[in-house]
Amino acid sequence: MNELPGELAYAPTHEWARLDDDGRVVVGISDYAQEQLGDVVYVELPELDQDVAAAEESAVVESVKAASDIYAPVSGTVVALNDALADAPELVNEDPYGRGWFFAIEPSDPSQLEDLLDASAYSEHCESAAQDDGGDEDA
Amino acid sequence: MPFIPHTAADTAAMLRAIGVADIEALFDEIPDRLRSTPSGTPRAGLSEMEMRRRFAERAAQDATGPCFVGAGCYDHHIPAAVWDLASRGEFMTAYTPYQAEASQGTLQVIYEFQTMLCELTGMDACNASVYEGGAGLAEAVLMAVRANRKAARAGWPRTVPMAGAVHPLYVQATRSIVCNQGIDVPMLPYGDDGRVDLTALDGLAAPPVALVVQQPNFFGVLEDVDAIADWAAERGTLLVACVNPLSLALLKPPSAWGSAGADIVCGDGQPLGVPMASGGPSFGFLCSRQALVRQLPGRIVGRTEDAHGEPGFTLTLQAREQHIRRAKATSNICTNQGLLVTAATIHMSLLGAAGLREVAAASCAKTRELIHALRRPRRFSAPCFHECVIDLGCPATPVVEALARDGVLGGLALGPYFAELAHCVLVCATERRTSAEIERFATALRGALSN
Amino acid sequence: MGAQTIFDLSQPGRGAGAQRPSPAAVDDLPAELRRDAAPRLPQVSELQALRHYTNLSRANFSIDSQFYPLGSCTMKYNPRGAHRAASEPGFLTRHPLAPASVSQGFLACLHDLQEILKNAAGMPAMSLTPMAGAQGEFAGVAMIRAWHDAQGDASRREILVPAGAHGTNPATAAMCGCTVREVAVRDHGDVDLDALKAAVGANTAGLMMTNPSTCGVFERRVTDIAAIVHDAGGLLYYDGANLNAILGKAKPGDMGFDVLHFNLHKTFATPHGGGGPGAGPVGATARLAPFLPGPIVERTDGGYQWAEPPQSIGRLSAFMGNAGILLRALAYALMLGTEGERRVGEFATLNANYLAARLKDAGFDLAWPQRRASHEFIITLAALARRHGVTAMDFAKRLLDFGVHAPTTYFPLMVPECLLIEPTETECKEELDAFVAAMERILAEARDDPETVRTAPHTMPVKRLDDVKAARELDLRWRPQ
CATH class of the missing domain: 3.40.640.10 (Type I PLP-dependent aspartate aminotransferase-like (Major domain))
Structure with a gap:
């Protein structure tokens, strides 16, 4: 697994969250998640000004063979969308922590970030998930 | 053994390879009490000849004279080449084109079909077909409710009114399918002109999520689609247009209705090369604006490139579908009506725009000739297409029964569908009806009415 | 065949004249409800259409032309x-x-x-x-x-x-x-x-x-x-x-x-x-x-x-x-008849168990080797994929080159790299043996020449298609150049 950016917080459902200086929380999916999905072909983003709750389905990311729900890592209001994904969904594969971001939230309770995993805990989480995938009965 | 090729020697060799004594041993995981024992009188298998004889006798029983019933299923001419080609085993006995490289024939036909339907309807995208018109309307309604995010955010009630003269059997099918998702489908009244009366929607607290209108409507009447489309667009209501694809060779495409056009277009493709055949199999089509393409249910074919950069076709947008999205899929549909779509694509290629226009015009003309010959008043005042409601002045059902015994399918008695129209029949004459057949109908009707 | 569509064959003024009814006028349709521009449907002769669709049909695998062991789909003979x-x-x-x-x-x-x-x-x-x-x-x-x-x-x-x-x-x-x-x-x-x-x-x-x-x-x-x-x-x-x-x-x-x-x-x-x-x-x-x-x-x-x-x-x-x-x-x-119905279940099951036994002997892994197959069974190529970098999808595509439609791939999801194989009762022993022979050949290729398997198919009208491009750059209808 590639080096995980240490400044991000991670959800067990493979979203990352970054608290910016302006107080907004930027959301994307991890390198591990994009690799599991394969070539991303479409991202369905939430709407601007939409209220989202932590752990609520807020977006959908599609590859040719799979579709995954994206859960908001914190509660708040959607204040920015990455419109570039409409024409270039491959940014999610190419630059998951940068130009492949999904949306930004104005958090109602920034302390929710503390409930997420740090890089090392998330890394462990991914390794155990990968081991499960090797078994025959992973339903 | 019909259709089973095994010789006794084959069976013995195969059992040896498996390592069991007999075929029965292969069922040893089925508990004994679940094993079927023969019950009732066994049916002896028939030879193909015997089976064909039985079918021929039964089919001959149902032969009727000229058909003047339309109501969603029309007796148009089908070029001989259409079903000669569609019945080729390579089309007829292929499965859904999962292995694209070995299914380019089916895939390209569907791509051509999608293009033709987009041309007829004026819409941006079309799926590879749904089951038929009624179930297709249900899918269109579900799609509209999913797609109208504005309505969902504003908490509008999940109500999708139908114009009063939408095909009553389509309405029934739609209600059976959408009611489980808490979607209400009220009927709007129709006026003396046979057109929908939208004033019934005035004064609602919130506009409907979507509105359904049929053109030409069930009565054969042409709706004022421009006004309806504008009404919907002004309110953020999505407009579902249910259309006869043949009529679109003459009529304005739904994309051009009013200033904004329809959002979703559906209908039944039977007039495009599909025999009446008791109403099925036919096919439904579903078209939409580009913005709604990911809400379309069912298969969709796209053009792409192969590993050498050559063009080819494949199923696409599959992440909408049940095998990937499961409980969150746009629909549970997986089967389309591929063979009927194949026939329709060939039919449209042979007829072309000019041919379809001429068939539509000839059908309209024959229907006018029929109305003139029947000498009964029209029930509705607005212009009609190739179907029309006429008033017999007496209960229509016994008259239609008498006509059928007399060898004429003399229209559809409307009483079972609209109590207030119990004296009315819906009649249709396609381009296939001759003046002699029309005269025969007129004579038979005079006879039936004088009894 | 490339991908020449029926629209590419179209010429203004051409048509299938025998299919046109005698002209009729309808003058009572309101002008505001009529369409002004005709839909761009093909303008081709009857022979052109016939040849185009005949040739397209030949780009399909079908039961009538190939063994089609697509699991869960029961691709048996459809009696004429x-x-x-x-x-x-x-x-x-x-x-x-x-x-x-x-x-x-x-x-x-x-x-x-x-x-x-x-x-x-x-x-x-x-x-x-x-x-x-x-x-x-x-x-x-x-x-x-x-x-x-x-x-x-x-x-x-x-x-x-x-x-x-x-x-x-x-x-x-x-x-x-x-x-x-x-x-x-x-x-x-x-x-x-x-x-x-x-x-x-x-x-x-x-x-x-x-x-x-x-x-x-x-x-x-x-x-x-x-x-x-x-x-x-x-x-x-x-x-x-x-x-x-x-x-x-x-x-x-x-x-x-x-x-x-x-x-x-x-x-x-x-x-x-x-x-x-x-x-x-x-x-x-x-x-x-x-x-x-x-x-x-x-x-x-x-x-x-x-x-x-x-x-x-x-x-x-x-x-x-x-x-x-x-x-x-x-x-x-x-x-x-009643007897024929019973034979359907029996011979569908015989064919599946025979194929399963033969493939097991040929070195393939059955997903549930301790169970009887029903009318279909699953093999998993997970070990093969790890060893040679050849996936179930590669196997499926390579089978096409041997004139066999691929089994169902990647279903059920719980079995990694799986093929779900359903021969049906209407296939004869020779056809099943030929399938086993093709599988053995591909298994040998996976060891000796995996690139051939990974880049299959090689004999179809098109090479492996780009699904990602299809989904990212939607082209759902033909448009004039």
Whole structure:
């Protein structure tokens, strides 16, 4: 697994969250998640000004063979969308922590970030998930 | 053994390879009490000849004279080449084109079909077909409710009114399918002109999520689609247009209705090369604006490139579908009506725009000739297409029964569908009806009415 | 053939002149409702169209031209006699709304089919109207829901499905306004009874199940499963996708199921048509019979009549579903007879177990080697993929080069790198042996020349297609250059 950016917080459902200086929380999916999905072909983003709750389905990311729900890592209001994904969904594969971001939230309770995993805990989480995938009965 | 090729020697060799004594041993995981024992009188298998004889006798029983019933299923001419080609085993006995490289024939036909339907309807995208018109309307309604995010955010009630003269059997099918998702489908009244009366929607607290209108409507009447489309667009209501694809060779495409056009277009493709055949199999089509393409249910074919950069076709947008999205899929549909779509694509290629226009015009003309010959008043005042409601002045059902015994399918008695129209029949004459057949109908009707 | 479309052949002013009716004028259509520009449909001669579509047909694999062991799809021979029987002129020209008095031949056929299917299901009531397996599923779950509502128990809205169920099962439950809960499957492919016991409760509407299951094995404790669900107040739905395995050998009604659908386009040999039409008749036990979708056909003293079940979930199509498919299924059933039906299940199972044994000997890994195959079985190429970097998809594509349609790939999802193989009863031993030989060849290639397998197919009209480009750069219709 590639080096995980240490400044991000991670959800067990493979979203990352970054608290910016302006107080907004930027959301994307991890390198591990994009690799599991394969070539991303479409991202369905939430709407601007939409209220989202932590752990609520807020977006959908599609590859040719799979579709995954994206859960908001914190509660708040959607204040920015990455419109570039409409024409270039491959940014999610190419630059998951940068130009492949999904949306930004104005958090109602920034302390929710503390409930997420740090890089090392998330890394462990991914390794155990990968081991499960090797078994025959992973339903 | 019909259709089973095994010789006794084959069976013995195969059992040896498996390592069991007999075929029965292969069922040893089925508990004994679940094993079927023969019950009732066994049916002896028939030879193909015997089976064909039985079918021929039964089919001959149902032969009727000229058909003047339309109501969603029309007796148009089908070029001989259409079903000669569609019945080729390579089309007829292929499965859904999962292995694209070995299914380019089916895939390209569907791509051509999608293009033709987009041309007829004026819409941006079309799926590879749904089951038929009624179930297709249900899918269109579900799609509209999913797609109208504005309505969902504003908490509008999940109500999708139908114009009063939408095909009553389509309405029934739609209600059976959408009611489980808490979607209400009220009927709007129709006026003396046979057109929908939208004033019934005035004064609602919130506009409907979507509105359904049929053109030409069930009565054969042409709706004022421009006004309806504008009404919907002004309110953020999505407009579902249910259309006869043949009529679109003459009529304005739904994309051009009013200033904004329809959002979703559906209908039944039977007039495009599909025999009446008791109403099925036919096919439904579903078209939409580009913005709604990911809400379309069912298969969709796209053009792409192969590993050498050559063009080819494949199923696409599959992440909408049940095998990937499961409980969150746009629909549970997986089967389309591929063979009927194949026939329709060939039919449209042979007829072309000019041919379809001429068939539509000839059908309209024959229907006018029929109305003139029947000498009964029209029930509705607005212009009609190739179907029309006429008033017999007496209960229509016994008259239609008498006509059928007399060898004429003399229209559809409307009483079972609209109590207030119990004296009315819906009649249709396609381009296939001759003046002699029309005269025969007129004579038979005079006879039936004088009894 | 490249990808020259019918539109590329079009020339202004050309057409199929023999197909045009004599011109007629309609002058009473309002100008504002007429279209101003004609749709851009092809303008080609009759011969051009004929040749174009003949050549396109030849770019397809089909049952008539290739072995097609597509698991869970039952690609058996579709008798031409059945096709011709359903194409009798009297059937093709019958209007769906023709009065019953002049439709007795057609209604008699439907009634006969209802009776044959009731017997095969082991259930006392049958509705033929659903137009596909998925619509049959919809009918079944809607009936379960309606039954609970009629008992005044509207809180039952949860549908259970075993892990690995067909995607249509959860999608159907959602369409019916129900939620879905998965029940785990244990080693050897059977449902985990403890997990099932933990899952059922006051919200359980029912369980949807395929048997033989999507694992390709018969669910041995099906009557225990039925008892657990029934004791909890739920009902059981039988998904008929795999009925070919047990036709004439065992009946879903005897296993405790309350409602089921048939896939006539699988079990009763009607053609798949490149993706449809199908037909998915629904059978029910006595308590669910009043809820069946209509219309059904009743025999009365005055002849055959249409009837609506008293508490019907309603109509699912404008007319009588895919009537022509129902006629083909009847023709097939008549040719089989009772004895022929039983042989279907027997020889479908013989062929599958033979192929499984041969492939095991050839070095392939069966997903459940300790189980009998039903009419289909699963092999997993996971070890091969690890060793040689050749996936199940590569194998599938390479099979096309050997003139064999690929088995179902990557289903069920719980088995990694799997192929689901269903030979059907209508294939002869030589065809099965040729398939084994092709698999052995590809296995050798995977060791010695994996690149050939990874880049397959090599002999199809196109090389491997770019699905990612198709989905990212949507091109869903032809446009003029």
